[in-house]
Amino acid sequence: MKHEFLTHATREEAVVFAAGMAAGVLETAIEDSGRASLLVSGGSTPVPLFDRLANTRLAWDRVTVGLVDERWVSPVDAGSNERLVRHHLLTGKAGAAGFVPMKTDAPTASEAVADRAMAYKPHCDPIDLILLGMGNDGHTASWFPGSKGLKQAMHAEAGVIVAAVDATGCPVAGSMPYRLTLTGPAIVDSDAAILLMFGADKRDVFEAALKSDPAEKPIRFAVDGLGPRLTVIWAP
Numbered sequence: 074m075k076h077e078f079l080t081h082a083t084r085e086e087a088v089v090f091a092a093g094m095a096a097g098v099l100e101t102a103i104e105d106s107g108r109a110s111l112l113v114s115g116g117s118t119p120v121p122l123f124d125r126l127a128n129t130r131l132a133w134d135r136v137t138v139g140l141v142d143e144r145w146v147s148p149v150d151a152g153s154n155e156r157l158v159r160h161h162l163l164t165g166k167a168g169a170a171g172f173v174p175m176k177t178d179a180p181t182a183s184e185a186v187a188d189r190a191m192a193y194k195p196h197c198d199p200i201d202l203i204l205l206g207m208g209n210d211g212h213t214a215s216w217f218p219g220s221k222g223l224k225q226a227m228h229a230e231a232g233v234i235v236a237a238v239d240a241t242g243c244p245v246a247g248s249m250p251y252r253l254t255l256t257g258p259a260i261v262d263s264d265a266a267i268l269l270m271f272g273a274d275k276r277d278v279f280e281a282a283l284k285s286d287p288a289e290k291p292i293r294f295a296v297d298g299l300g301p302r303l304t305v306i307w308a309p
């Protein structure tokens with residue numbers, strides 16, 4: 074059984090659909106267990122989705138939001154995923170949600186792994202809904218092809234949920250190569266996942282990834298592991 078690939082005519086329509094689906098998944102999780110975890114990616118693609126979700130009616134006080142990955146920069150830096158989420162998702166109605174940061178005062182991402190694993194564990198047991206993105210190099214989360222730590226992150230042992238990655242030299246990671254990321258098992262064990270992508274380039278990269286080695290196009294690892302629990306939502 075494989076993922077579903079949904080095509081929408083416009084990005085706006087894709088966002089409306091993704092927000093409705095996300096709210097439905099979270100609502101069901103809250104009905105079933107009284108709480109829900111929502112783990113989100115950074116980057117530019119999810120911004121309109123965050124804006125829409127922030128104004129969606131939901132028992133947000135029962136939801137804990139966390140990050141799929143984080144750049145090792147200050148939480149007030151323009152490149153910080155925490156900053157993005159605080160500005161676009163944790164406002165309006167969703168302001169009532171809890172938030173678990175990935176960035177800490179630890180000097181390096183590697184030194185924060187044990188502490189963040191403890192903080193994230195209760196919300197990854199399993200994750201109710203994960204929002205993934207994909208870069209033009211085929212990375213998802215901070216699984217950058219050719220990065221140091223990729224193998225350990227993607228192929229972590231069961232129960233290991235956070236890993237550090239050094240993406241120095243990986244073009245898409247640019248000036249923010251030091252990352253903390255959820256691992257392979259944390260992501261593929263999620264109850265539900267949405268991959269939101271825009272543009273023909275990304276659709277082509279995604280299609281190529283389905284025939285590629287996960288070490289070269291790491292999104293493939295998430296696609297294979299999640300199978301039918303993954304919904305890909307795409308618009309031109």
Ligand code: 6PG
Pocket residue numbers: 114115116117118119141142143144154205206207208209212213214215
């Ligand atoms: C990050 C992300 C990353 C992102 C992709 C897509 O912090 O870099 O979580 O995995 O989802 O790079 O980014 P865009 O949406 O900006 O293309």
